[in-house]
Amino acid sequence: MEAANLSTERFEEHRGHLRAVAYRILGSLSEAEDAVQEAWIKAARADVSEVENLAGWLTTVVSRLCLDLLRSRKSRREDSLDERPSEPAVRLFRRTDPEAEMVMADSVGLALLVVMEALSPVERLAFVLHDLFAVPFADIAPIVGRSPETTQRIASRARRRVRDQSEPGGADRLRRFRAVDAFMRAARDGEFETLLSMLDPDASYRPDEAARLLGAGSEMFGARTIAEEFSGAGHWTRAVLLDGEVGVVLAPRGKLRLVLTLSFKDEKIAAIEAVAEPGRLAALELRVP
Template sequence: MDEGTLSAERFEEHRAHLRAVAYRMLGSLSEAEDAVQEAWIKAARADVSGVENLRGWLTTVVSRVCLDLLRSRKSRREDPLDERPVEPAVRLLRRSDPEAELVMADSVGLALLVVMEALSPVERLAFVLHDLFAVPFADIAPIVDRSPETTQRIASRARRRVRDQGEADAGDRLRRFRAVDAFMQAARDGEFATLLSMLDPEATYRPDEAARLLGAGTEMFGARAIAEAFSGAGQWTQAVLLNGDVGVVLAPRGKLRLVLTVSFKGDRIAAIEAFAEPERLAAVELRLP
């Protein structure tokens, strides 16, 4: 091995830190693991003989990888529908270790991850590196291709946006997420009484034609009818952030088949819409908090 080549052992010393950085930027453990692996591939090819602060250098490498991923998400949201795949694979739902994902999310704070969804890629990177990892603006600036002064202003703007969006709004979205997650767990477990208690008495369920053909049922009105239909169902489903709000996806083996949007009236679910049209599926941005 060349003297300037980074060994796997030296990289592993910093893996936990790099994963923490990537997770806070991306909000997905599987994506964070992919970003760290990509950082390792890039680092292993580089000459590190002149690197004095390996941890800082690797942080820069993984940050660039994360920035590319965040920009890719944004560009996918802006692509015309006819340029998107009609059967999207849901890579963000690939969670090899759900317990590890939950532990990581709890350590960061789900509320913070939800709020940061509103930030642009550059804002998110500057905020995470400076405010959460105390990286100097002079080190962040080359990553985002800005001056240190401009980078500081970007981070300050991101900080204000996080603060102004407010814990109340994030907390409300988190409560909705947890309620939807609990609703689908009750559905899978066949807990009819729990389902009934979580639904508004005048709740509605409306599937599109593709969802009906997929076996997602027909239009229903009233909490009892919906609770009866959902009781014992819900396999392969998972609660997600759907275009920044809360929803449910059916994605067996990572292939997106059905999306449920969920609306609330107070603390209860008031409306569920199911859709499976390929064009609509391709247009949504799915995130796991």
Template sequence: MDREKILAERFEEHRDRLRAIAYRMLGSLSEAEDAVQETWLKAARADTTDVENLAGWLTTVVGRVCLDMLRSRKARDEDLLEERDTEPKVRIFRRVDPEEEALLADSVGNAMLVVLDALSPAERLAFVLHDVFSVPFADIAPIVERSPETTQRLASRARRRVRGKSGSDDGDRLRRYRAVEAFLRAAREGEFEELLSLLDPNVSFSQDAAARLFGTGADLVGAQAVAEQFSGSAYLARPVLLDGEAGVVVAPRGKVLLVMKMKFVGDRIAEIHAIAGKDELSEVELRVL
């Protein structure tokens, strides 16, 4: 068995983990596949005979590839979601399946992808590798060209932006977040009575002009009317923290289209305000719980 075939078999053992890292870094399955493919090409060209920890070596390579892609994306300020025009010389992976990407996005959480997209490339890499994949800071530091101490600060800063700071109201916030989760689940499954139980009797639903373009209907008042509006819908909606409070984001493939801010009376939803205007969305701080 020749060297490249042996390496390909060993590489295949690490493919899922490499793709998971690349997907969280890039937010696109097609780009993640390209990053993993580029990692394979680099591995095939390199002399890995003396590499004792191939998993760690491949993690470093895919991290650098993703970091370069993120920096290039930001420098050009353009979307890199389109498929490549040419096939790589060596391709050992499946083509991108839209359904597979939807499942992967759902497993990661669109809200998480949205928040990660707001980080700098170095912050995103430090956070993803350390907090999600438990890579030591000493191994991440050479990738971002920082000291381990500076890399740790990058991850800490990213963590604060992603998850926020804990506080005395975390218990109340968690209950409201769970109420939003239950509301969206009941909406998707058409559980009308459950929707009513989660809404304040005098709940109101309003929206900005941009949100109306999504066909969300007129402004409404009353639990019955709001429950009817949402029953059987909300398939793309996910719970998130908006300006520190439980709310909803609609973000296919991590790209924000609409958010819904919510206010509560006790543990019941008393106000829902849909926002889709670009200026308004840019001012909303999104975090995950």
């Protein structure tokens, strides 16, 4: 039988599904689109004449690429622990407008994506493929390099971690995400007392020069001062994950203008930094949970 290459039309029939799989594994729309595009490049060169289940075969291809990206991301984070940068280690995925990312995130569930940040790459992939897309363990096993039985145990462990959110980092991250999301909702609704209750008494707010020129205010200190300034503001904002930590983006009509990074003291917001300098924004990576 002669070799048969995959046509663009046949691949496009599966692009939506592959994009959904990649997004749920990676939690980033731009990375997901990169993975799907790379899958197309690999698939276009392959002989698919004997592929009986094209959707399953393509899912395997894109899943392997996603696993490599997750492992690379984890390695970069571990390498960065010793670098101790002077500025917040925040990155924003480019090429995808934040509004599209937010719509995609809503289709998955914000809390789920936040909690999945605590999973290892193999756990995340096994959980997503089996629990969200009903891929059999026998098909997942070759992707993660485990037996079907071990893969089932990995997915079960991931499911427990997602369900109880008790693993180190997972529950704290979800709690901070919900706190930031509630803070920005209170800001938009002008709920001064709610804002005040969520801020540490000695909280600080510091914008960079570009943020000041954008109208993001100047340095402020003290919970009451910051709450007064934020009350009635915060439109076009959304809570996000910034390099695995919780932050906020200002993206009117999908155009990124400003990023807020937040730090906590106990359960209170202790510091807010506004970043709008184009060079810093261009180097940022954002994942909307």
